[in-house]
Amino acid sequence: MTTTEKYKSDLETPCLVLDVDVLERNLKKMQAVVEHAGKNIRPHVKTHKCSALAQRQIEVGAIGVCAAKVSEAEALVKAGLENILITGPVVTPSKVEKLINLLTTASSLMVVVDHPGNIALLDTALRARRMSMGVLLDVDVGMHRTGARPSDALALAEQIVSCPNLRLQGIQAYAGHVQHIRSYEKRKHTSHQCLQEAVHVFRDLNTSVPTCTIFSASGTGTFDIDLAVPEVSELQVGSYVCMDTEYLEIESDDKGTRFESFGPALRLLTTVISVNHESFVTVDAGLKALYQDGGKPQVIVPENSGLKYDWFGDEYGKITCFDNSKLPSIGTVLELITSHCDPTINLFDRYFLTRGEKVTGTWLIDLRGCSQ
């Protein structure tokens, strides 16, 4: 053993670890399934917020990555990534300026648009800088968060085509409200129904606009379902890399099997710090370390221990067990699967990479806090 070797037990908690073997399995499985269907993957970095992991996704075969915000794209470009799609509209002059600045080093950068004023603003700003860029028309397929109504989509597409400094490269149709529907059959039916409206828009544009070839859609919950839609050209999946309990609790097929297509690569380590009660012990991870939305985290190590996590304020959690005699002793480190991975990851500066009990490295969560 060298003196530099580090183990999980050496880590100060609470902290995030990524099980490298599970992570690699997740990456390669998604890539293989998507490639087998003849489609591409442009994974969403909003989940992991880490340019090193984004780079690994590219090495495994992704054609590029998605970012939610301009500041995320800035960090990705700084780290040398290309083929970035910003999946939300950029509507203020200062952010449009930043977007155009990015184009000077990342000419393949694309952004979605969903409004005539936004299209005009982008085109004018680009013209002033004698530049052009690719855009995807965001089509609202039922979530109503962003995106043009399908009935307005063709008129907006005409406007884009008439703008000399914009290139209509395709459409985006993200059905976020469908991803966590527990029943597989219902999820499948709803996703196909939602995407159908976007399919009509895409068919029209794909035949009339030569550059309009991208149909970007999907998330982890419908990845296999949406691969069956011939027009979909790329998947924007995010959570599959890390996974969380919200996803592990949905059905993965029509037999009601738990969603185990991808494994829980992301774990949060937390230490028992107080044991002065018979019915519970206290751990050092609370609301500041675990995002609360999406239910309660699940104790995965020690395995099959019957231990349950509950919230215990900003800094702490409460661990109970149906059999009080099995409560962990002071100093014990527990591993939790987070309930909602994206906002939990955004609370930390780094991942510790682990293989078994060994810590093999760290990755900075360098896009952390990039919400602008």
Ligand SMILES: Cc1ncc(COP(=O)(O)O)c(C=O)c1O
């Ligand atoms: C626009 C968009 N695309 C893709 C994703 C990825 O979804 P998931 O994490 O469910 O795979 C998200 C996640 O919120 C999203 O907002």
